[in-house]
Amino acid sequence: MTRFITHFESAIEPGVTLPADCEQTMHNNRPLWSRYDLEGVKSSMTKSALKSRKSDMWRYRELLPIGDEIEPVTMNKSMSPVVECPRFAQQMGVKHVWIKDESQLPTCSFKCRGMSLAATMARHFGRTRIAMASNGNAGGAMGMYAARAGMESVCFMPHDTPIANQTECYYSGAKLFVTNGLIDQSGKRIREGHDRGLWFDISTLKEPYRLEGKKTMGLELAEQFEWELPDVILYPTGGGTALIAMWKAFKELREMGYLNSQTMPRMYAVQSDGCQPMVTAFEAGERFATRHENAKTIASGMRVPTALGDFMVLDTVRESNGAAIAVAEERIIEFQRTVAAAEGLMICPEAATCVGALEKLVEANEVSASDRIVIFNTAAGQKYFGSGKLEGIPEIDLTKPTDWDEFEAQYLPKLVGS
Numbered sequence: 001m002t003r004f005i006t007h008f009e010s011a012i013e014p015g016v017t018l019p020a021d022c023e024q025t026m027h028n029n030r031p032l033w034s035r036y037d038l039e040g041v042k043s044s045m046t047k048s049a050l051k052s053r054k055s056d057m058w059r060y061r062e063l064l065p066i067g068d069e070i071e072p073v074t075m076n077k078s079m080s081p082v083v084e085c086p087r088f089a090q091q092m093g094v095k096h097v098w099i100k101d102e103s104q105l106p107t108c109s110f111k112c113r114g115m116s117l118a119a120t121m122a123r124h125f126g127r128t129r130i131a132m133a134s135n136g137n138a139g140g141a142m143g144m145y146a147a148r149a150g151m152e153s154v155c156f157m158p159h160d161t162p163i164a165n166q167t168e169c170y171y172s173g174a175k176l177f178v179t180n181g182l183i184d185q186s187g188k189r190i191r192e193g194h195d196r197g198l199w200f201d202i203s204t205l206k207e208p209y210r211l212e213g214k215k216t217m218g219l220e221l222a223e224q225f226e227w228e229l230p231d232v233i234l235y236p237t238g239g240g241t242a243l244i245a246m247w248k249a250f251k252e253l254r255e256m257g258y259l260n261s262q263t264m265p266r267m268y269a270v271q272s273d274g275c276q277p278m279v280t281a282f283e284a285g286e287r288f289a290t291r292h293e294n295a296k297t298i299a300s301g302m303r304v305p306t307a308l309g310d311f312m313v314l315d316t317v318r319e320s321n322g323a324a325i326a327v328a329e330e331r332i333i334e335f336q337r338t339v340a341a342a343e344g345l346m347i348c349p350e351a352a353t354c355v356g357a358l359e360k361l362v363e364a365n366e367v368s369a370s371d372r373i374v375i376f377n378t379a380a381g382q383k384y385f386g387s388g389k390l391e392g393i394p395e396i397d398l399t400k401p402t403d404w405d406e407f408e409a410q411y412l413p414k415l416v417g418s
Ligand SMILES: Cc1ncc(COP(=O)(O)O)c(C=O)c1O
Pocket: 109, 135, 136, 137, 138, 204, 236, 237, 238, 239, 240, 241, 242, 243, 300, 301, 302, 304, 348, 350, 351, 378, 379
């Protein structure tokens, strides 16, 4: 096998291409798409070849931006299961619901996928320190994959992020900072540090590799469904990377002729009404979202008031005949309990919003009883108990500019070799 990635394309400026054999970030502050020689992929990643491969995400390596010569940073995760949920389906008034349970991955969330690839590419391009703004699960996964890769990592998280997320990130040896702002505000500071050369910024869509790692959610789903995609996918959306990535995966598989039916799933971006910028934009017919002020939700991973990939999410739901749907914040725990009691699965609050979305879709006759429906449980519900602040974690005051000289002198020397 060689490497089948051919180039990158601007996600917004038609005709702008960038080479694939060197490190990329964004173009004009907009995300990039990775493009492949799909004929070449088809000749190497055949359906029968897949049958004899290990059940980890690297089984799809031809559709990832790495070739044989790049050693992946991996914890040998296997595929996440798709769990059929008949009792829950019946309660919802439909026949076929599956939960794709990403909580069973190494850091108990879907963030492993993107981080595994981001760490792989960062190490390949000689980076020794990666950084990001995170709502929790991604920061924990970054810390763990950076540790696995022998790299340093730096994370900015809101101070009220669940304690399990803070602990996971801190224990990994990441330099963790808590902030008095939300992820979009922290993201700007992490970018400033990137521009000063302090680290490589792997925040959502600020490099093109995490997106490709998340694409394996869609590739796996297609294979687990024997190349007959479900009718409906409900995805709890913050920055929306996995929704965008899965749709990209499905289109690549369709182009390669791997899908048994030309019918593509309707993709639903689900949000809490405590933070629903995508839904507001969708309902207004806009391609770009405006900031959701005073965002508040217990589904902390979805507390994303502005997203770099807003137009990619909105394009996806429209192109797939899906929608963006908001669900009442105060019902999230009820939805978690519904699934736990019906099926024995402790889904996270983010995924619980998809239960509310399904309820709405059934009421509005937008799904039929026979539709095959998949909900993504993006993390373990057990990670969300306990709030507060870990002892000794420094704070970044986002109301004031960061003095980077001071920051560097105070914190980064300690990082080197630590
Ligand atoms: C558990 C969980 N679900 C969903 C999301 C939203 O993911 P995305 O930003 O890719 O939309 C996150 C993000 O942190 C998360 O941690």
